[in-house]
Amino acid sequence: MLTPLLILSGVGLVMAGLLAVGRKAFAVDVDERQEKIAEILPGANCGGCGFPGCSGFAAALVEGKADPASCPPGGPELAVEIGAILGVEVEAKEPMVALVACAGGDGESPSRAGYLGVSDCAAAHAVAGGPKSCPYGCLGLGSCIEACAFDAIVPTSNGLVMVDPEACTGCGKCVEACPRGIIRMVPKKRKVHVLCVNPDKAKAVKAACSVGCTGCKLCAKQTGAIAVDGALASVVSDSEEIPGSAALACPQGSIFDGGVYSLPDWLSGSEARADFSRRSAEWKKAEKERKAAEKKAKAEKAKEGEA
Amino acid sequence: MRDATFAGGIHPSYNKDRTSALGTSPLAAPERVYVPLSQHIGAPAKPCVEKGDEVAIGQMIGEPGGFVSAPIHSSVSGKVAGIEPRAGAMGIPVQCVVIENDGEDRRSEHDGAGDAWEETPADELKERIRMAGIVGMGGAAFPTHVKLSPPPDKPIDTLILNGAECEPYLTADHRTMLERATDVVAGARILARILGVARTVVAVESNKPDAIQALDGAGAEIRTLAVKYPQGAEKQIIDACLQRQVPSGGLPMDVGVVVQNVGTAVAVADAVIRGRPLTERIVTVTGDAVGSPANLLVRVGTPVGELLAACDADLDGAAKLVLGGPMMGFAQTTPEPPVTKGTSGVLLLTGKHVDTRPPAPCIRCGRCARACPMRLVPTEIGRAGLARDVEASRSADAMDCVECGSCAHDCPSRIPLVQQIRLAKAAVTEAARRERGTR
Numbered sequence: 001m002l003t004p005l006l007i008l009s010g011v012g013l014v015m016a017g018l019l020a021v022g023r024k025a026f027a028v029d030v031d032e033r034q035e036k037i038a039e040i041l042p043g044a045n046c047g048g049c050g051f052p053g054c055s056g057f058a059a060a061l062v063e064g065k066a067d068p069a070s071c072p073p074g075g076p077e078l079a080v081e082i083g084a085i086l087g088v089e090v091e092a093k094e095p096m097v098a099l100v101a102c103a104g105g106d107g108e109s110p111s112r113a114g115y116l117g118v119s120d121c122a123a124a125h126a127v128a129g130g131p132k133s134c135p136y137g138c139l140g141l142g143s144c145i146e147a148c149a150f151d152a153i154v155p156t157s158n159g160l161v162m163v164d165p166e167a168c169t170g171c172g173k174c175v176e177a178c179p180r181g182i183i184r185m186v187p188k189k190r191k192v193h194v195l196c197v198n199p200d201k202a203k204a205v206k207a208a209c210s211v212g213c214t215g216c217k218l219c220a221k222q223t224g225a226i227a228v229d230g231a232l233a234s235v236v237s238d239s240e241e242i243p244g245s246a247a248l249a250c251p252q253g254s255i256f257d258g259g260v261y262s263l264p265d266w267l268s269g270s271e272a273r274a275d276f277s278r279r280s281a282e283w284k285k286a287e288k289e290r291k292a293a294e295k296k297a298k299a300e301k302a303k304e305g306e307a
Numbered sequence: 308m309r310d311a312t313f314a315g316g317i318h319p320s321y322n323k324d325r326t327s328a329l330g331t332s333p334l335a336a337p338e339r340v341y342v343p344l345s346q347h348i349g350a351p352a353k354p355c356v357e358k359g360d361e362v363a364i365g366q367m368i369g370e371p372g373g374f375v376s377a378p379i380h381s382s383v384s385g386k387v388a389g390i391e392p393r394a395g396a397m398g399i400p401v402q403c404v405v406i407e408n409d410g411e412d413r414r415s416e417h418d419g420a421g422d423a424w425e426e427t428p429a430d431e432l433k434e435r436i437r438m439a440g441i442v443g444m445g446g447a448a449f450p451t452h453v454k455l456s457p458p459p460d461k462p463i464d465t466l467i468l469n470g471a472e473c474e475p476y477l478t479a480d481h482r483t484m485l486e487r488a489t490d491v492v493a494g495a496r497i498l499a500r501i502l503g504v505a506r507t508v509v510a511v512e513s514n515k516p517d518a519i520q521a522l523d524g525a526g527a528e529i530r531t532l533a534v535k536y537p538q539g540a541e542k543q544i545i546d547a548c549l550q551r552q553v554p555s556g557g558l559p560m561d562v563g564v565v566v567q568n569v570g571t572a573v574a575v576a577d578a579v580i581r582g583r584p585l586t587e588r589i590v591t592v593t594g595d596a597v598g599s600p601a602n603l604l605v606r607v608g609t610p611v612g613e614l615l616a617a618c619d620a621d622l623d624g625a626a627k628l629v630l631g632g633p634m635m636g637f638a639q640t641t642p643e644p645p646v647t648k649g650t651s652g653v654l655l656l657t658g659k660h661v662d663t664r665p666p667a668p669c670i671r672c673g674r675c676a677r678a679c680p681m682r683l684v685p686t687e688i689g690r691a692g693l694a695r696d697v698e699a700s701r702s703a704d705a706m707d708c709v710e711c712g713s714c715a716h717d718c719p720s721r722i723p724l725v726q727q728i729r730l731a732k733a734a735v736t737e738a739a740r741r742e743r744g745t746r
Contacts, residue, residue, distance in 0.1 A: 113640040116663055118726045120693065126729060128398020128640060135399070 031062045036085050040078065041071065046149045048072040048171025061086065069093040073150070073169030095188040097168040098152070098175065102138035102182050103195035103256065103267055105158030109134040109209035122179040130180075134208035136198045138182050147177035156268045165263075186235075191258035192242040194219075194226065194233045201231045205252075213254040222246040226255075247276075248283040310513050311547040312533035315680040317713045319475050319536055319634070321514070325600045326478040326593050331486060333604040334617055336383050336412070340608030341393050341403040342368065346647040347442040348449045349375035354404060360387045363415040365584045368404050371437070377450045378440045381406055382586040382606035384413035394643040396630045396650070403645065406608070419582030429501045432579055436501075439578030440585045440648070444570035445469060445480075445539065446631050448649035451575070454565055455501050461560040463502050467548055468495050470511040470518065470569040471532055471539030474632025477652045479589040480569050482602045484511065484518035487573050488525040494572030495527065497579050502565055509569070510548050512538055536634060537711040541566045543680050555707050570651075585648055592618045594655040596625035605646050612642035614653050626658040634712045667720040675714035675724055681707050685714035685724045692731030697738040700731035708732065 038058040045053040049070045051060050060066035061082060068090050069079040076092040083090030115124055115131035121143035129135050140159040152167035153174060163174070165188060175183045182197050194213055198205050202214035215231030222245045227236045233254070235242065247255040253276055256266050260279075265272040345351035352369030356362060362381040369379030381404075388405040395401035420427050420435065437452035457463055468491065472480040484491055491509070499507045509527045511519050514534045523529055530548045532538050542553045544566060551562040559566055567575075570588065577583040586607055593600035598619030605614060611630065615622060622628075622642060629636040630650055646653075675685040683704055691699035708728050715724045 113638070114663070116665070117723045118693070118730070120730065122733070123726050123730055126733070127726070128638065130398075131640075 033085050034058045034062045037061055037082055040081055040085075042073045042078075042169075044073055044149050044169075044171075046073060046169070046171040046173060048169065048173065072096065072171045075169075096170040096185040097165045097188045098163045098170065098172070098183050099186045099193055100138060100144070100153075100161055100163055100183050101193065101195050101197050102134075102136075102160065103211050103254070104132075104134055104137045104209040105140075105156065105160045105267065107158060107270075108211045109137050121177075125179045134198055134212065136180060136182070136200075137209060137212075139180070143179065144174035144177045144183060147173045149173065156264065158268050160267055162263055162267055187238050190235065190238055192225075192235060192247060193256045193258070194235060194254055195256050196232065196252075196254045199230055199232045205231070211253050213250075214252055216251065218249040218251065219246045219255055222249050245283060245287075248280045249287075250280075253277070253280070310531050310533035311510075312535055312538065313543040313546040313680055315678060315682060315713070316535040316537060316543070317678045317717050318534075319716060321475045321534075322593075323476060323478050323481070323514075326476075326591050326602055327481055327515075329478075329482075329600070329602050331482050331589055331602045331604050334606075334609065334614065336408050336410075336606045337609050337613050338408050339388065340381075340383050340406050340408065340606055341610060341645040342379055342382060342406065342608035343393075343395060343401045343403050343645060343647055344369045344379055344390075345395075345401055346379065346448060346607070346649060347377045348447060349373065349377070349453075351402065352376060352379045354390050354402075356387050356404065358387055358389050361385070362387060362406060363413040365417060365586060366415040367438075367440075367584075368406075375450055375453050377442050378438060378584075379404070380440055380584040380586050381415075382608050383408040384411050385409040393645070394641055396637050396639070396644045396647065398637070398640060403608070417582035417584070419578075419580050421580060424497060424579050425500070429503070432497060432501050435579050435582075436575055439574070439583070441571060441574045441578055442585070442648050443568055444574060444588060444648060444651070445568035446474075446635065446649050446651050448647070451567065451571055454567070455498065457502075457560045457565070462563060463504050463560060463565055464506065464563045465549060465565075466495065466499050466502055466504050466507045467544060467564060467566045468507065468509040468527075468569050468572055469539055469541075469544055469566050470509055470515070470522075471544060472515070473512060473534075473536045473538040473540075474634055474636075474652070475536070476593050476654055477591050477632050478593075478602055479591045479651050481515050481518055482589055483570050483573055484515070485521050488518075488521040488527075490573045490576040491522060491569050492525040492527050493580065494574070494576035495567075497575050498565075498567055498572060504565075508548055510544050536713060537680055537709070540680065540709055540711055542709065555704065588646070588648060588650065590614060590646055590650055591652040592620070592655075593652065594620075594625075594629075594657075595660060596621045596655040596657045605650075607648055608645045610643055610645050611639070611650075611653055614646070615642055615655060620655050621657075622655070624657060625655045626661040626663075627654075627656045629654040629656070634716065635710065662721060664721060666722045669720055669722060672719060674717045674719065678713040678717040680711060680713060681709060683708060685728060686722075688731050689722070689724050689727030692727045692729070692734065695730065695734045697734050700735050703731075705731040705735055 041054040049057045051057040068082040079090045111131045112133050113131050119141050121139045121141045124130050124139050138160050145153045152164050155161050196213035198212045205212040205214050213233050215228050217228045219226045220228050223242050225237045225242045247257040261272045350372030353372050355370045356368045363384045366381045367378050368381050371378050385406050385408045388407045392400035393403045441451040442448040470484050495507050508530045510530045512532045512534045545564050574585045590603050590605045592614050601618050628639040688703045688705045712725050
C-alpha cells in the first residue's frame with residue numbers, strides 16, 4: 001500500500017527537480033521590452049517597416065536593427081512610445097500618405113478599346129499596353145485596392161481610384177502593387193499635387209488625356225516648389241507654401257489644390273472642374289490686366305525719366 | 308497510315324473555306340511604308356539609312372543588332388521620310404523607317420547563288436539567310452539563322468517543315484504550299500544541307516489534300532497530320548511526326564529536330580537561289596466583317612488599314628481586329644500597325660463572333676486540362692498567377708505553357724485562362740531575374 005505511494009511521490013519530486021533545473025538551464029532570454037513593444041504595435045502585419053510582421057519589427061527594434069519611427073501606421077506618437085520603452089530619443093518623422101497621381105478618368109482619358117480580360121491592372125497593362133488612351137494613366141481595376149490592408153483606397157465613379165489620406169497609414173504596399181507606378185508617397189500635410197505622371201511631350205499628352213501635364217512650366221513660374229523635369233511637372237519641395245495661383249495657371253488643370261477642393265470632388269465632379277475653369281479664367285484675366293498695368297507704369301516711368 | 312497527332316488539343320471552327328481556294332494576289336504597294344526595325348524576337352535592328360536617303364527594294368535599311376536579331380530591308384523604292392515611332396502590333400509604339408514610295412520598284416541587285424547552291428559551303432548559305440533578314444514566318448518571327456546554328460553537342464537528324472497551319476481562318480501557308488511547292492522543296496533542301504540532316508519531313512494537316520498532292524509532286528516526304536489545334540505548335544508537331552517529346556524547358560534541338568515554317572522555306576529559296584531578301588509576305592485577310600476576303604502578297608511595312616480597304620472591310624461595323632490567327636493573334640485598337648515579316652493574317656470580326664459576356668465561376672469540369680496539349684492544369688496555374696504565387700506557379704509548371712489558348716477556348720465559363728497564366732509566367736520570370744541578381 002505504501003510502496004506505490006512512495007514511488008509516485010518520488011517520481012513527482014524527481015520530475016519537479018528536473019523541471020526546475022531545466023527552466024534555469026534552458027531559459028530563452030526574451031527581452032521584456034520586445035514583449036512590451038509588440039503589445040503597442042498596430043498588429044496589422046502590413047510589412048511597411050520592412051520586417052516580417054509586427055513581432056519581427058519588435059525583435060529588430062530591441063536588437064537595434066530598426067528605426068523606432070519606421071512603423072508607418074503607428075505614426076509619430078507610436079515612435080515616441082517605442083522610444084520611451086527602448087530608452088532612446090526619437091526624432092518625429094513627417095507622416096506620409098499615398099497619392100494616386102492621375103486624374104484622367106473615363107471622361108478625360110477615354111478607353112481606346114473594350115477590355116474584357118482579367119480584372120487586374122498588371123494583366124490589363126500587358127494587353128496591348130492597356131485599354132486606356134493614356135499609356136501611363138490609372139486603369140482603375142483596383143490592384144492597389146487589393147493590396148491595401150487598411151481599406152484606404154476606394155474606386156471613384158469615373159474609373160479611377162483614390163487614397164483616403166485619413167485612412168492611409170503610409171505603409172507603401174499600394175506603391176508596389178501599381179504596375180504603372182502611378183502611386184507615390186507624399187507628406188500628409190502637402191495640399192497641392194500634380195495629378196499626372198505622363199512624361200510625354202505636349203502633343204502626345206493632349207491626344208491621350210484632357211487633364212494631362214504638358215510640361216509648359218507655367219506653374220513653375222508661380223512657385224519654386226514645383227519643378228518641371230522633361231515634360232512633366234511635380235512638387236519637389238515642402239519648404240514653402242504653394243500658392244493657389246500655381247494650380248490656376250495650369251492650362252490643363254493638372255494640378256489639384258487641396259486647399260480649395262476635396263479630392264473626391266476634384267476627381268469625379270464636373271462641378272469642381274467647372275468652378276476651377278471659372279476661377280482660372282478670372283485669375284488669368286486679372287493677371288493679364290496686372291501685367292498690362294505694370295507695363296504701362298514702366299513705360300510712364302521711362303517717359304518721366306526721359307523728360 | 309493513320310494521321311499523326313498528339314494528346315490533348317481542340318477542334319475549333321476552322322473558317323478557312325472563304326479564302327483557301329483564292330489564289331494569292333499582289334497588293335499594290337502603298338504611297339508610304341512604315342518598316343518596323345523590330346520585326347523579330349531578339350535585338351531590334353539598327354537603322355543604317357537617314358532621312359532623305361534614296362533606297363531601292365531589297366536594300367538594307369536596318370543592320371542586325373546582335374546575333375539573335377535580323378536585318379531589315381526596304382520593301383519599296385523611294386526616299387526615306389524619317390525614322391519615327393508608330394503603333395505596333397503589340398499595342399505599343401515601335402521605331403519604323405518611313406519610306407516614301409516613288410512607284411518605280413527599282414531593285415537593289417544582290418547576286419543569288421542560283422543552282423550552284425548545292426556546291427556552296429553550308430556556312431555561306433547560312434550567312435546568305437542571315438543577311439536576307441529571314442525569320443520564322445509562322446508568326447513568332449524567330450531569326451532563322453539562329454535555329455540553323457545548333458551547338459555541336461546537339462546533333463540534328465531531322466528537319467520538319469511545318470505546313471500544319473492549324474490556326475483557324477489562316478490560309479497563307481496553304482496557298483504557299485500550293486503555288487510554290489517547288490520552292491518549298493528547294494528551300495527545305497537548302498535548310499537540310501545547312502543542318503546536315505538526312506531526313507526532311509513536310510508535315511501538313513489532312514484538310515489540305517491539294518497542298519499534299521502538290522508537294523508530293525515536287526518530291527517531298529509528306530507526313531499527313533490529323534486536323535486538330537495546336538497541331539502546328541513546335542512541340543506538338545514533333546510529337547506527332549516522330550513521337551519524340553521535347554523536355555520541359557528544352558528546345559526541339561534537344562531531341563535532334565529543327566522545325567521551320569513552309570513560308571520560311573520559300574523565303575530561304577528566294578534568298579539563296581535568287582538573292583532576294585525578305586521584303587514581302589502572304590497575308591490572309593478575312594473575317595465576317597471583310598466583304599471580299601483574300602490572300603494578299605503584301606510589302607512589309609504596309610499599314611493594316613490598306614489591306615482592309617483593299618478587301619472591302621467594314622471597319623466601323625466590326626467588333627474586333629486581330630493580327631495573326633484568332634487563337635494566338637493580337638487584338639488591335641487601331642488599323643495603323645504595319646504588316647511585318649510575321650503577320651500571317653488580318654482578321655476583322657463582327658460582334659457575332661466576339662463573346663463579350665463576362666467570365667463566370669469555374670465549375671471544375673476539367674475541360675481545360677483535357678484540352679491542354681502540354682498536359683498542364685490551366686486553372687491551377689491561373690490561380691497561382693492571380694495570387695502572384697511564384698512557388699505555386701513553378702510547381703504547376705507555368706513556364707511549360709505555350710499560350711496556345713486551347714484551355715480558354717474550351718472553357719464553358721469563358722475564364723481568360725491564358726491571361727491568368729501569363730501573370731504566373733511573368734511572376735516566375737521576375738523571381739528568376741531577382742534570384743540571378745542577388746547571387
